Amino acid sequence: MYGGDEVSAIVIDLGSHTCKAGYAGEDAPKAVFPSVVGAIDQMDVDEADNGEKNSASAAESKNNLKNDDSDKAKGPRKLYVGSQSLGYRRDHMEVLSPFKDGIVADWDIVDSIWDHAFRECLLIDPKEHPMLLAEPSSNTQQQRERTAELMFEKYKAPALFLAKNAVLTSFASGRATSLVVDGGGGSITVAPVHDGYVLQKGVATSPIGGEFLTDCLMKSLESKSIMIKPRYSFRRKEIRPGEFQTVDLDFPNTTESYKLYSQRVIASDIKESVCRAPDTPYDESAYSNIPMTSYELPDGQTIEIGADRFKIPDILFNPSLVQSIPGMESFAEIAPSVRGLPQMVIESISKCDVDIRRELFSSILLAGGTASMQQLKERLEKDLLEV
Template identity: 45%
Template sequence: MYGGDEVSAIVLDVGYTSCKAGFAGEDNPKAVFPTAVGVVRSGKDGVVGKGPAAPGEKMDVDPPAAGAPAAAAAAAGTTAGTEEVKYNIGTQALSIRKDFMDIENPIQDGLIKDWDLAQKLWDHAFKDRLRIVPEEHPMLLAEPSFNSNECREKLLEIMFEHYKVPAVFISKNAVLSSFSCGRSTAVVLDSGGGATCVAPVHEGYVLQKAIVRSPFSGEKLTEYLLSVLEGKGTNVRPPYMLNKKIGKDGTIASVTEITGLENIRPSFKRYMQKTIINDLKETVCRTSETVFDESSNAQIPFAQYELPDGKVIDVGAERFKACEIMFNPSALEADKCSIFGVNSPSELQALHDCINESVGKCDSDIKKDLYGTVIVTGGNTLFPMFKERLERELAESISLLKVKTISPMATTERRFSVWIGGSILASLGSFQQMWISKKQWSEEGVRIVHSQCP
């Protein structure tokens, strides 16, 4: 048990798209910044990326590793002890063009894979955004509902041994989203940038056996939309590639491509292209109220979107297709299946079918309560009419039970529902006995996370 309540707890939610950090008891996270990190590695030739860090952003520099084993250094393409790594963190830092900068993400398939990169993000959150000393604040950490035991143990180990925090609690995303909506029993559809997951929650606990995952994440939908537009001949050129001249009337008079970009990494170009398409997706895409048939909607009005080079494109059926495939996977083109990691559309499951499968794995006496509280959360559910379409599809597939979907009305609340739930939980007086203290950690080791944070 942790008895210290004189300082605010810190709530951390690291997702594939963004990191959210702030103080327990507040309405919204104090810091929100991209999870992607710009990494510049210098070799024996001393080449590091050009361009300074943006004001207010972070460029961490790891000094050369003195005495590094020669074999390991050779494998990395450098001589021993000469590699220097620069980390660019934050929206502004990532948007500035730098030679040899790769865009890397510590999260893959919804789980943390690169712990060194994750620590850079936490360092940035603590030191540069929240400006706190980790040793003085208990930490509530959000984790994916399907997180592995190894990841949970590693997370606890880093917090106590590296950051030396006084207490830690790890809570599952689905539970926190339920708390943010004032529910203790619900089935939670959490669709974010890197993962989509359906998890039933009963009396504040996730039913692990009934978790169902889906490849329909925001990142995959962005890749799909970019692929469709490129297939139609649209050239998405990021701003860093362009030299624009503005006329007297304020419009773009001419656009030329900047030369000498041979040292720009493909991952950086793709990241910047996806940033543009993600904005297009959030601006013009919407969910069809009923099953969308492209042939019968050939006369659908176009939505216009201006690209950074000033070209205005007409987005027709594509603005519905990106959402439609989540409810009707058969609408996915066969040549686009690889984006979602399958060979044919028949291998994909609609979101409402994922919910039905998840609830079907639960005990029959709680199914009515679960269908009565279907919580919709995550940035990938913000398309207009998404909630209404989901409720309609569920009602048609489950005729004997009443279905009710719940989603925060405000965009911010739906996007940050996991963090908000953590803020509520960590500020409750009754929760203080749930913390894992440093003393408990030293006595029982990493295994305590499984009994204390189920």
């Protein structure tokens, strides 16, 4: 039985890259796991093996809620949630995201992610806890209704509050008014918050998020013929103490999306380890003789990363740099319309009321994984002072 203040509220923030879940009042989430899931169509499973009944963290798809258009035309499928289940390679397993353009498109997957958070990670009964869900500033009425429907009808939550990401960021640092620059996996959003409300007219977004930068890094390494071997595609054998030999393994039934997911995990770690925002705008000639930084890949080969350490993060400030990365041509069409971070900040503030601009300029908050890149804060500050 739900007892008001006696039980703590559960907070869930389903981002485009990771899902964070935990208890209100604690300073960090208890569970952090990827927002993508592995999916195997039951047809494939029945043919492949009936032996492996690994349903511990696999939420069976339950279509007990009225289906949206996005849920039609799908056979039964088994979903695998959480970094452990995803880390295990399975035949025919596709890696799927519930999001399309930053908005939830597949509620089945969201359901399985919430289920995993409650039952596997937090080990709670959702009936007994009030819920606080973080939602993007761009969330539509329809999305909110669907969220509430799922929470109340399936999970029987006693109470529910949907709060905007930017507002929560602002409150978390003890401010009611601020400009929140949220650098997530799928996009960057700049949102002005005034007295605890998001000023929708001032919200600016850019499709360049952490995953985009990771893809740029992968393409750039590929052009230098550095191939990232996914973790499952080799075994390391110790031939002499401390000396290893890599043996390639072949799994013909691995899906392309799983291979890409596994490579992205590694590329993302390279990015987080070696990349940093340059102090001045990136320029090919000035950075050509920059010292290299070495990084050891899981298969034992050591790669050297030079100018890319600065070039990749600088895409956040100067999106037109993408055109100089081999293999990213598909982005070239929309590149001209994408603005750099400092421009987005200025643009967002200038769309707000004159009276609060000064206050917004004096409390810019950085949130999200991409915004925590080394030297990004210093560079943004410098660029804004120069404008």
